[in-house]
Amino acid sequence: MSIEIKNLSKNYKSVQALDDVSIRFEENKIYGLLGRNGAGKTTLLNIITNRIFADRGEVFIDDIPSKENDQALQKVYLMSEKNFYPDKMKIKDIFRWTGEFYGKFDMESAMNMAEKFELSTNKVVKGLSTGYTSIFKVIIALSVNTPYVLLDEPVLGLDANHRDLFYKLLIEKYSEKPSTIIVSTHLIEEVSNVIENVVVIKKGKIIKDETREELLTAGYTISGSASLVDQYILGKSVIGLDVLGGLKSAYILGELEKDKLPEGLEVSRMDLQKLFIQMTNA
C-alpha cells in the first residue's frame, strides 16, 4: 500500500519542473514535501492526482496506475492552493457533494470542524476570505477519509490561532484514523513537529528522502558566547549562524564529539529550517 512514483518528468516549455523523479510514499506516514518556490512540489502533487499529465514516467496508487483511473484517484484527495470548487456553491453543499464523490467522507466531523474554525457553512466559496478558503478545504481534507491526503500549502492565509488548530486537528485525525499525509509547505518550522519523513525537492529532483530523525541527527546546534562559538566552529561544516547580542548559535553538520566540547557551550538539536536552507541554496 503506497503511492509509487517511477521516473516522472515534466517540462513547461523550456523549464524542467520534474526531472526523472522516483519516490515511494508509504502507508500511514506523515511526509513533509519541502522545496523552494518553483522546485516542482505542486507539479508532483498535480500529476499524482491526474490534474496534469507527466511527459514521462508513471504513478501507481496501491499498485494501480493513477492516470485516468477512477479507482486509483478515489484513494487520494489533494487540497490545493488554488480553488477548484464552484464559486457560487455553498460550503455545506460542497461538503455534501464531497460525500457523494468520496463515500467515506465524514459529514459530522466536517461540521464539527467548521464550528471549531467558526466557518459559516451557509456562505458561498466566493464570499470567503483567503484564510477561510484554506479552512474549508482543510476541513474537507481532514474529513474525506481517503488512504492518501495531499496538502499543498494548507495554512495559506491562516492566522496563528487557526494554524495551531489545524495542526492539532491533523494530529488528532491521524491518531484516530491513520493515513498517508503529504504536507507541502514553506513553513518548515511549523510543520517540523508534525512530519515523520522529509522529502526535499530541488529543481525538479528529489535530493533527500529520509525520516526527520535521520535528517536532524546529521548535525547539531551549538550555542554560547560569540568568541567561544567562533573558536569551536573553526574547521567545521557550518550551515548557519544566529547572533543575538553577545550570544551566538551555530548550526553544524557532522557528528558531535562530546569530549572535545569546551565548557560554556550548549548543544541542541539541528534546526530543520536551517538544514533545508543549506540543502536548497545554490
Add this chain to the structure above:
Amino acid sequence: MKAALKYQILEFKKSTVIFYIIVLLVHVFFASIITVNDTTFRSDGGFEVATIIYLFISGLNSFKETFGMFIQNGVSRKTMFLSRTVSFLVISLIMVFMNFIFVRVLGLLNSSRFSVTDMYENIFEKRVDTINGLTRGFESLMLSLGVYLIAISLGYLITVAYYRMNKAGKLAVSVGVPVSVFVLLPMIDLTLDGRITSFMAKILTTIIGIRSGYPYYMYITSIIAFALFIMLSWFLMRKAVDKN
C-alpha cells in the same frame, strides 16, 4: 460515474425550471392580452426554438466549472465525458417530453387569435395530414430530440475548444469565424451570383428533410452531427488540464 452523472444532471435543474417559468409566463401573458385586446398571438415552434437556444447556451456553460469540480474530486476525464454525454441525453429527453406536453396543453387554447404549434408541424406541414396521430407524435418527439442534442453538444464543443485554445487561437476564431461568415462569404457569394447561398440552402433543406418532406433525413443528420460534436469534444478534453 453515479455521482458524476447525478452532479451533471442536477446542474441543469435550476436553470431549466427558470427557463420553463419564463417561457410559460410569456405564453400566459399573451394568452391574457388577446382576451382584452383585439390582437393575435402565434407561436409556431416557438417553444422548441427557445429550448434550442437554451440548450445551446447550457452546452456553452457545461465545461470549465464542472471540470474543476471533478478534477478536485478524483473523477477521470473519461468519466467526466461519459457522464456529460449521458446528462445531455437525459436533459434533452426531459425537455422533449416537457415541450410535447406544454405545446399540446397550450394547443387546447388554439383559436383564430391564439395559436401554439410545434416545430414538426411547421417543417413537415404537408406530411402531418398523411399520417396518424401516433406516428406524428413519435416523429415530432424524435425531431425535437435530434435538434436538442445537436444544440447542446455544439455548445459544449465550442466551450471545450475555447478552453483548450491559447489566447491567439481564441482571438483568431473569435474574429475569423464572424468575418468569414458575415463578410467574406457574402462578398464571394455576390461575385458568384448567389451560387454559394443557393448551394448551401439546397444542402440544408436536404439534410433537414424539407426538400423530401420526410423527417428521417433529419434523424440521420442529428445522429451524425451529435456523434461528431461529441467525438470532437472528447478528442479535445481528454488531454485538458487546469490552465490557471
